[in-house]
Structures are given as structure tokens and as C-alpha cells.
Amino acid sequence: MAVLRVKFTKGQRDKLAQMLWLLNWVSVMTGIILFSLGLFVKVEFSKKEELMADRDFQPVLNLLIAVGLIACIINLLGGKICYDCVDTNKFLRWKLLILPYIICSFFFTGCMLVGALMCYSMQEELQESLAEGLRDVMRYYKDTDSPGRCFLKHTMDLLQIQFQCCGNRDHRDWFHIQWISNRYLDMSKREVVDRLHSNVEGKYLLDSVPFSCCNTNSPRPCIQYQITNNSAHFNYDYLTEDLNLWKRGCHQALVEYYTKLMHSTGSTGLLIWLFELSILTGVRYLQTAMENVLRQGDPESESDGWLLENSLVETARNNFNILKNLDSTA
């Protein structure tokens, strides 16, 4: 009792072969798209690797790139096979190769599904990694003279300008760390010494933020120092002023950006997976139809195509017996 048996006339077989040839070429294009998407995501992650602490996202990204590349190769081969299937003589060349090809493709589409699903599972790790990374970068903001950390100021400033965000959770994070290096503090001034003494760790803390937190949409020149002090600035109220600095925290901005990126990559992967699966089904039908034609002997006759020759249970039992026999003869 075959699974999903369909009758094919000669004309239908030819049409199926041609359509599959075209679909295989389209699939090569989608494989290239997946490959370039994987590459783009990898580049985006590496651009911000200083902000991500410790976690390794490389396996998922490498899997996506590999899957895209293998999809191209498999579909090129599939296209060639389908092109030859129209002519029964040429089909004989491929006869022995087609079934292993179908089985390999089936397992490969499984890998594609795993890759696409893994894209959705990254969110929590991403959040933790970014929180830790941002905290470290803000702490080392002032260390522009330490090798290995001298670029962190530049990175943080560009991040805040580009993503229109300020601080980790919000701008108040800058009030708790010393972001002005001691090299630029005049230790002979009373005000500086007072501030240093005012907290346990001897840090120079201010209610101020770096210039990169300034909001370009503000109608007034940016107020970055003495933010909480209303009397220090004319016509200014800290509690009601919303356009002066960026309100969003960089943690939220980055998480949103990367989550959107990974979700769209995952969705593209799923769509491509469905497409590949349908092509594979078509190829299976074509293969069984062509084999039945050869068995019947008349190339112009009708033949049956199916997914599995016997029912699922029987096929599983047959394969299991084959494996057991192989084992016992060995």
C-alpha cells in the first residue's frame, strides 16, 4: 500500500521534470540569499563584539552560512538531475545516484530547520551578554590610555550616536560611574577633591553624561553637565525636559536590533526550508515515476509515483531488518 500514490502520464512527467528544473534554479538563488544573509549577520555581530561579553554566537551563524552554501550545491545537482529526467536514456545514468541524493537532501533540510529554529532561541543569551558587555564598556570609557581598552570610548560614543540611546538602562547609569579620567581632573581644585571624598571608592561622580547622549532633535543647545540641577540652566526643568538627551537605554536598543535581525533571518530560513521540502517531494515523485516506467518497459506509458512504496510502518520494519542483516553478516 503505497503512501500518497499519484498517476503520471508521459506529458505530466515531462512537465514535472521541467518545473522541478526551474524550481531548483530558483532554489539556488534562495540558497545564495540565505548564504549572504548569514554572512551579513556574522559581520553585524563582529562589528559589536566588544559590547558582547563572553558568549559564543559563532556556531549558529556558521551553521547558517554553511547551510546556504550547501543548499546551492544540492540544488545545482538537483537541477541537472531533473533536466536529464525527461529523457529515459539519460535517466539511467542517474538511476543509482538519485535515491542517496534524496536521502541526503532530506537530512540536509533537517539541518536547515534546526538552524532556522536556533535563530529564535538566541534572545535570552543575547540579553545577558549585552547587559554585561555594556556595563564593562561604560566602566572602561575613561581608560583611553590603557592598551586594549583605548577604543572603548570611541565604540560607546558611536553606539550612542548611531542607535540614539544613552547608558545601559537609561542616562542615569552615567551618574554612577566615573567617565572622566583622572588625567583631566585638576586635583588642586577644592570642588574636585570634595567630589572624590564624597563617595566610598574615591570616584569622581557627576550628574552629567558624555556628549554622545545629546538628542539632535532638541530645540535648545545640549545640556550635558549638571542635568539634575534646574537652577544651573535658564528656563530648564529636569523632570519635564524630554528632548534634551536620548531617553532609550542602549541595552534595549541593541537587544531590539539584534532580535529583529535574528528573527528575520530565522523566518527566511523557515520559508526556504518549506520551499526545499516541496522541491524534494517533487523529485521523489519524479524518481519513483521514472523507475516505474523503466520497470514497465514502455517509455510512453503512464506510471505511478509515490512517496513510499509500502506504508510507513512496513518501510521502517524493512529498513530495520536490512540493518539487522547487515549487522549479523558482519
Added chain:
Amino acid sequence: MVWAKMKFPFEKRVKLAQGLWLLSWLAIVGGALNFCFGCFLKTEIRRRTEVMDNSNIHIVPNTLIVSGLAAIGINYFAGQICQDALDVGRFPRWKTFLKPYCCCAIIFTSLTLIGVILSFTMRSSLEGSLQVGLRNALRFYKDTDTPGRCFQKQTIDHLQMEFRCCGNNDYRDWFEVQWISNRYLDFSSKEVKDRIKSNVDGRYLLDGVPFSCCNPSSARPCIQYKLTNNSAHYNYEHQTEELNIFVRGCREALLSYYTALMNSIGAGVLLLFLVVLASLRYLQTSMEAVIGQENTEIETEGYLLEKNVSETIVEYLNPVMKLLLLNQVQDGLVKAEAGAQPE
């Protein structure tokens, strides 16, 4: 006496046709690039209309767009001609079409050449335009409450951050304009009153720049106020400090950006078109000798021009002159002479 003659055996003709077919597709891509580049340049110029003074500059992207579209059309036909060129049965179809087609192609290639030359010559006009535009934009920076000018602040801030520049010629331009609106100045404070009295126009001028001039690559937190006052900041010297704010002026930055854009595509596309045109001409002339022959695999000659350059120009101008009736007087004279001679 033909100009630029070349011999073409059968295989060479085949290779010429195949190579030309490939080139014509490349040239289509080139034309598409040209078109996209023209569109991009147009939108870029539109985005910065607030800092540019006049709109004559639009002729450059318009020329690029038109020549890009024409290039796509022309090279598509070139590709079709090549495909048919090797089949002697199909080639005569194109025979009558080829000469006017070549003329059209030459006209449009000249248009592209003009577009490229224009984009070079427009540079000085662009510079003048930017000079005036930026000066005005700096003056209206503070007017965020005046309708029509309320976006100048945002535009200038984005411009300075994106192009890493400050002011018009350099950052000192900010010292000469009042960029802090009176709405945010405390007129009861002595310092403010002094500054306003200290100059003729009653403007609040200071040696400070907006935050968008700050250079993120600087090692120290940005110093934007009291720039020329060394004692106001610890361990700071105005003359030697280079990384604090952007030293380049925005006019120079924008100019070099647009010039680089225009250079990068113009020359390459032009070269491609010239090569396609020359190859097409060779193919046409070498195929013409084959038409009507029984043995299609003979060697033929191809050339660029049938006569030499000056004779060809005269030959093409004669019909045009006749159309314009410029020869009428001369014809009359010739007839009078012919009439006088038999006597």
C-alpha cells in the same frame, strides 16, 4: 581608404560576436548603475537643499538618469544584434536598422560623455552654492521656533556628525554667529549682558561650538565651550589639541564626498560604452561582407569608418546642410556656371 581596418576570419568573428554579446550585457548593468547613481545623486542633493543655494546642479543627475536609461535600451539591442549576427539567415533583418542605430548610439554615448564633463565642471558651481548655503544654515541654527527654519539645527547637527566636520570653512565660523537662541539666555545675568553689549549687533557670541562638532575619537571628554581659553580646562592647550573637535569644514567635506561619487562611476561606464560601440561597428562591417556569399566561413575585413575621418564627417554633414538649405546659393552658382559653359 578605410579607417582602422582589421581582418576577421570565421572563428574571430564568432569570438567577436560572443564577446560583444557578453559586453553588451555588462553595459546594460553599467547603464543600470548609471541610472541608479543618477537617482541617488538627485536624492542626495534634495536632502541637502537647505545647505545649497541654487538648483542648477540638478542638471547633472538628470543627464545621468537619461543616459543610463538610453544605455540600457541601446545595449539591449546590441545584444540582440549579436545573437543574430552569427546566423547569416537572421542578420539581414537588422541590415537597414544598423546605420541609424549606430548614429543613435554615438549620440547617446556623447551625452554620457557630456554628463561626465558637466559633473566635473559643476564642481566650482557646487562649491559656491555650498558656501552660501552653509553660511545661511549656520545663521539659522538657533531659530528652532521659526517655521520654515526649525529643522536647520537638526540638519546641521546630522551633517556635522555624519561627515565629521564643523562649521563652514572650519570650527571658528561658530564663533561669529549666535547659535544659542535668546529663549535660553538669562538676561538678568551679568555675564550674558556683557557679552551682548560687547559687539555692535547685540549678538550673544562665544568661543564655543555645538555638541555635534565633538570628535568621538578624542581621548578626553569633549570640550565645546571656552575653546580658546586654556586656563578654563585642566591640561588643555588650544593650539595643540587636534582630536577634540572636528577640524575639517563642512564645505570641504561635502565637496570631496560629491566629487568622489561622481568620479567613481563616470569614467568606468564611459569606457565600457566606447568599447561596446567599437566592437559593434567591427561586427557589423565584417558581417556585411558575408551576406550573400555561399561560404559563410570566409575571412572578411572589418573597419570603423569606410572613408577616413574628415571625409566621413563631410559625408554626414552634407545631408544636414542640404536640409538647412545652406547649399542653395552654391547650387544656384553651379547651375549658372554649367549654363554659361556650353555657350
